[in-house]
Amino acid sequence: MIDKIQRDHIVADIAALDSLLKCITDNDFMTRISLESRRDELKEQLARMQVNANPMASAALFFGGRPVVGRRGIESEFGANAIEKFQEMVSLVAASRVTDLKTSGPVPLKSNSQLHITHVLHGSFGFQLEEIDQQGQIFDTDLKESVDKTTELLSAFEEPKDESFLEAIEDIDERVLQTVKEFFELMAAKGATVRIVSGEVDKTFDDASVALAVERATMTELKERIQPLNGLLAGVLPAHRQFEYESIEYGLIYGKIDKQISDEQVINMNQTWTGRDSSAIFLVKEFSRRGKVYRQSYKMLSIQERR
């Protein structure tokens, strides 16, 4: 079972036991002893789970609405398509973390991001997707980080405020955005609802949320351009790979540093470039909705001496 779902069950059970212990009397001696023992055992289990979190990728997708018949079944074509779209999103996110994505064509490094359906889940009808453990893992795998990132992106489409939504998808690749759109369009077309659980994310998209997600994915326009700017580097945070740059053209801008600049170069940037005239090249992402630019994000691609 997905760690979060199992944790939630244990937390609910502990709450039920606490409530029960308040209901019984001092005369219910044997009952009290047993309930307290069970509660303490569950608390220990919860503590162990928090220490021994699963480092492998896992996600649960629960579907409801028209394609689902209670706990009994789900339309096979819908179920297959929904899982395929989710897998595609995960593969694109995984690939975008190590390489640039083309606007179309095969997903790079797809075999590295393969999930498996390991369980059918009930209440409503769902699938558990997991990374199959080939060797013992201690630290979070790359695929786990990609699945967690994917579910965070999806849950951003349910953010109440547009500004929060755009901030949450700041790093999204255009092709990933397209696949997210296709996922929610499938939900809307089939009258389906979906609950996504992975990592610490547990988001439910009802009919209204699905409609909002479709609207956002459809109406959010992402434009990218390469922008050279002149100015002064104000500083970087090497551990977070973040910069502040006082540009002549736009004033102070900030953002992340692209992976093509090595960690060693980032560490030395404060010493080498702070306060020096420089020219830097940025990848500018411009998010528009209904023709209005809501957000611009900057990613530093390179920095050199200004001539």
Place this chain on the structure above:
Amino acid sequence: MPIPALTLDNCLPPFIGDGPGDSSLKMSPYVVSISEIINRFGTTEHRKCILAGWLRHRKALRNLGFTNGFQWIDGSFVERKATEPRDIDVVSFLYRPHEHQTVEAISALFAANPDILLNRTRIKALHHVDFLAIDLSGSTEGVAHVTSYFTQLFSHQRESFVWKGMLSVTLDENEDESELLVQLTDSINGGES
């Protein structure tokens, strides 16, 4: 009523027949005998060890004066799983012994017998029983509340939400449990359990 066959979900059915509104004999918890449980679920040496431990624990309870009550049997021991069960999950509905009717007396009895009554970890290690007790000599409302809790807990599989059944066996010794224990012990390889 014999113990029903396990379902395709690898657990006891919640009822037998066309629907749950039939005879109470055809509904969970199914009232069964010790020998029925042994014959149905004592299929491996490991399981026989667990059953032997459970019988010894029942004897220990009776020796302490717990002669009236019943036990619900649930969990992986009465399901079909890929791995062997670690122990047998038993919820024991117990009336206090005649000489230990007050809270002070029953509390002292528990404190004096941790390996039979109080320390669940030790009870599991010694008797292979996950022991939980419900005080039938306590408040009526308390019994109602805790029975409701365990009924909900045991009537559904946590992961699949499948509705499932469990077994019930009286604590009173209606069969010669000592003889059953001897037979179990003899059938375990080397006579050890």
